Amino acid sequence: MTPALPPLEHYAALAAERMTDLASRYAASAAGSGHTARWNEERYQEIRLAPRVGVDVTSVDPSVRLLGRRLPHPVLLAPTGCHRLFHPEGELASVRGAGEAGALFVVSSYTTTPTADIAAAARGPWWFQLNPAPDAGFVANVLDEAVARGAEALVVTLDTPVAGMRSGQGWDGVSLPDGLEFGVLRDLPAGLAPPADPEVIHRSALDAGLTWDRLAGLCAERELPVLVKGVLRGDDAERAVAAGAAGIIVSNHGGRNLDTLPATVDALPRVVERVAGRVPVLVDGGVRSGGDVLKALALGANAVLLGRPYLWGLAAEGAEGVRRVVTRLRVELEMAMALCGVRTTDEITDDVLWT
């Protein structure tokens, strides 16, 4: 019998049975030989915990405060594209599952559902992620739409000026099967067709000329907080804060862009140190358990984002799968907190790490 909150491996296996070959390859693909994607997970397992016993943990509260909002726990859903490849209800199932699990949902630019429909189905806060395209008018329309529909923040992905060479994907990432279309990028005036010449590295939907000055313009133009996703270096974190970013997401894109980048949990402390509390720092990549969430927070993250694991839940059981994957991690986090002798997320410091 399936337990009420199965482990993530259960969903990985179930998803593998249910996903089309295309969806499987899209979710799993990583840059190069997949070192970075593996390190993201492995490095969490190399960090040891130092539990404090004899603490009254009759009440454990995993909630966090983020950009002025109290969230029931620190697990957010990272922007990932093409949810209709995983389940017929696509992003609608994801955003419902997120809402039921109390997880903030980040809508990807590569959504296969229009932003308006996701917004209508949302039962909790959501942010919109932008892969800036070279077309300023198009980008302005996309952002205006997201803001009008209720996005509470914008996430600008800066780590993808060009696509990486992904092993195993075997798909250009934009030619969807019949019956599916992109909810936002379908309106890109230049179209999405990959260049006919395989030696051309640039793509119509990716702005290879985006600099910190332009990001500062984006931050200044909008009332909404703008988070920068894809930062690994301390000096880039400083540039993000100087440009007006309201938050930083330490990310290597799940190891999908450039192989041999460090695991994000190794990059996190440098960014945290440089930012010194001026804006929240989030991290994604390889988070697979509540213990991993605890470790990320102990290293200074304010919250984490999940990528592949909720796609497994989506592929396996739609909204319910997403809800159960997130809930499993939240319950594991509460257990890990109690077992380490911490009652609130504010009490999670590097004191819980075995150094």
Ligand SMILES: Cc1cc2nc3c(=O)[nH]c(=O)nc-3n(C[C@H](O)[C@H](O)[C@H](O)COP(=O)(O)O)c2cc1C
């Ligand atoms: C299938 C898939 C699609 C993704 N699409 C996007 C995207 O559209 N925009 C973006 O900023 N990041 C995208 N990402 C990266 C995620 O936001 C996140 O950084 C990464 O998945 C976290 O690592 P994890 O999968 O190990 O949890 C994608 C990741 C996956 C696995």
